[in-house]
Amino acid sequence: MRFHESRELKEAGSADWWRLHEASLFALGSLSEQLCEAQDSGLTKYNVRxxxxxMLIDIMGTGVHQYPFLHARAFSSVAKFSSLISKGVSEQYLCNAAHAIASDVPPPVKVGAxxxxxxxxxxxxxxxIQPNIMGILSSLVDLLRQASDETLHLVLETLxxxxxxxxEQSTLIEPVISPIILDVWAQHIADPFISIDAVEVLEAIKNAPGCLQPLVSRILPTIGSILVKPKVQPDGLVxxxxxxxxxVLxxxxxxxxxxxxxxxFVSTVQIVLESDDHGEMQNATECLAAFISGGRQELLVWGGEQGQTLKMLLDAxxxxxxxxxxxxxxxxxGSFVLQLILQIPLHLSxxxxxxxAAIMRRMQTSSIAGLKSSLxxxxxxxxxxSAPNVDGFINLLLSIPAQGYDNSLVYIMSEWSQLQGEIQGAYQIKVTTTALALLISTRHPELxxxxxxxHLIKTSAGITTRSKARVTPDQWTKIPLPVKIFSLLADTLTEIQEQIGAGDDDDSEEDNDWEEVQNGDASISDDIIHSASVPSMTNPSVEHLNAMAKVFDEDDDDSYDDDLTKNDPLNEVKLADFLTNIFANLWENNRPIFEYLCQGLSDSQRSAVEKVLRR
Known part of the structure; x- marks a missing residue:
């Protein structure tokens, strides 16, 4: 191996021995992820550790000024293999790195450190760490003052x-660090990467014991003066x-x-109402959501005149x-309006x-699926x-007109049924899935x-080219809404069972009731539900499955880390149990409708529903 060759060259007195040593570390570092995984799993016969x-210990005995690139590579290798190397070596290199950033060493060494x-x-x-942290922080502040555009990101990350x-020691240096970071943030406001790094450092300061109040006192006067006169500020500053x-919020x-x-607050609302800058309006929207999440109902009385704050929020x-x-x-x-619903429902009602009506009009003019999904x-x-009066909510949708559709119910459910499989986020999936279940449980005749x-109708064989797609667009069957909802719920149940490995039942077993459903029941009246084609069996995206995995990991306290929705009681709903109850109640209380809906399910969907009914 090259490492052993470098040792031989070193013993022979070659001045270039370090090059092979450094190249060996570089080669190992380029495969760090694979090597760490292989070492942990025991798949490699070599002891990489x-x-x-x-290799790292050998470097400790060499001069940093004589071999700066070798020491820089060693520090970088320690960072990449931190999970693999022993505690003793890690701690030694931690001390060496702290010493390096405080010393007069070549720039590559400081970068590696x-x-x-x-x-x-x-x-x-x-x-x-604690006995040395003040020295590390002071050295990093000095480095920050000297950092070039190329190294600024790394220094901010280290800081x-x-x-x-x-x-608690961070409190002592807050008066020194915060002004410098704010200056970096202001100078690089047009660079999203550096400005985001600076905000993350400020957030770390905010979360340090005893630093929140002084940091807020430092930030607010300047930010307030910027937001009150947004039109005269440099690009990106607002x-x-x-x-x-x-x-901060x-x-x-x-x-x-x-x-x-x-x-x-008032300045933020005014920006939403008056600005034409996309970035300003997007960030102001997120800021208003944070205001509502943090202030809750108390926020409504902070504005002085009764009802003024609510009016401003509704205007926004x-x-x-x-x-x-x-x-x-x-x-x-979507996040903004969701906070209005969660925090001030009685005032919003x-x-x-x-x-x-406004949501529907916004959806009808939008071509962005992500926006439609959030709405x-x-x-x-x-x-x-609206629960337990979900029927009343359906009646409300029926009473609201929709351009090009019979009413808002028709338009909204047409969009919802198409986009449900594309909705991402653990919380979002849980809310929409359980809401669909509530809707179908009403058995409202208008549904x-x-x-x-x-499902997609295949009109021709062969490959569909772009030109052919333009001439002959995709055609889909039309099915009753309850059939589609039932299919979507069965899809979700199938995914849950795949995620949690639910049940050891033999999927090939079919009880008599299910044989009747599979074979159909000619006695079911068309008056029960309109005739249906087989619903779409479109597979969910990888992103959707990843999000579902978070939903179904119900024992993980960190499953819902979205700060704006973490306090919503719906987070406590066990989706598997909820769907089981929905299917079981429909099976027990309205067997004809249940059996008719099941005729549109695929084999995997039918099997998933069967499992929960047999329990």
Missing amino acids: DLLEQ CRALAQLLPESNQNL QSAIKSGG AGSLDLLTM KNAPVAVVKAVFDTC ASRLLDPALESSVSLFV PHIPDLI IVIIARLVHM SKVEVQG
């Missing part, structure tokens, strides 16, 4: 790790300020939210749902008809909000009158 540690610190600090023994590892403000105590509200929602706006401007309106989540959450997209 021993080889790597031998920063990489090592960024990786090792969060993993290291706090008893080892963030150091602050998170500093504990949007960046709103992003910074959202970070995230998980902040009510007293801090109130202080930010007093300084910046109206602007963001304006169908004349470009769709990209409204991308985050009288405005729900107007809200639904469907809002409709789904309103379904839950069966709505026909939605079923």
Whole structure:
């Protein structure tokens, strides 16, 4: 191996021995992920750990000024193989890295040392770190002042790790670090990567013990003056300020939210109402969602005049749902409106008809599936909000007109049934799936009158080219809405069982009831439900399955890490149990409809439903 060759060259007195040593580390580093996995699983016959540690220990005895690139490579290798090398070697290199950034060593060594610190600090023994953390922070601040555009990202990343590892000692350096980071943020506001890095460092400072209040006091006056005169600010500064403000509001105590509200709330709403800048409006929308999430109902009385704050929030929602706006401007309106529903439902209730009408108009003029999906989540959450009077919500949709459709129910359910498989996010999937179950459980007679997209009709054989697709667009069957919903719920149940490995039942077994369903029942009246074709069996996307995996991992307390929705009671719903109850209740209380709906299921869907009914 090249490493052994480098040792032989070193013993022979060659001045270039280090090149082979450094090249060997580079080669190992390029395969770090694969080597770590192989070592952990025992799939490799070579002991990578021993080889790597031998190479790293050999470097410790050499001069950093004489072999700067070798030492830089060693630090980088420690960062890549931190999970593999022993605690002793890691701690030694952690100390060496801390010493390197404080010393007069060549720039490549400091770059490598920063990489090592960024990786090792969060993993290291706090008893080892704490005595040295002030020195590390001071050295990183000095490096930050000297950093070039090429190294700024790395220094900020390392500083963030150091602050998170500093504990209470970070408080002592907050007056020094915060102004410098704010200056970096302001100077690089047009660079999204650096400005985001700076905000993340400020967030680490905010979360450090004792740093929140002084940081907010430092930020608010400047941000407030920027937002009150947005039209005279440099490009990107207003949007960046709103992003910074959202970070401050995230998980902040009510007293801090109130202080930010007093300084910046009105200006934020005005930006939503008056700005034409997409970035400003998007960030202002997220900021308003954070205001509502942090202030909750108390926020409504902070504005002074009764009802003024609610009016401003509703005006902002109206602007963001304006169908004349470009769709990209409204991308985050879903999170904003969702917070209105979750935090101030009683105050929002009288405005729900107007809200639904605005949502529908926004959906009809949007070609962005992500925006439509986020608005469907809002409709789904309103379904839950209407429980137990879901029939009343359906009647409300029937009463709201929709351009080109009989009513809002027809339009919304046509879109929802098509997009359900594309909805992403653990919370979003749970809300929409359970809402569909609530809708079908009403057995409202108007649902069966709505026909939605079923399965794709294959009109010709062979490959479909772009030109052929333009001439002959895809054609789909039309099926009754309850059939589609039943199929979507069965799809979800199938995915749940695949994720959790539910049941050891023999899938080939069919009880008599299911044989009747599979063979059909000629006595079922067409009056029960309109005739149906087989529903679409479109497979969910990989992203959807990944999101579903999060939903079904119900024992993981971190499954729902979205700060804006973590307190929604729907997070406590066990989706598998919920769907089981839905299918069981329909089976027990309305067997004819259940059996008719089952005729449209695929074999895998039918098997999934059968499993839960046999329990």
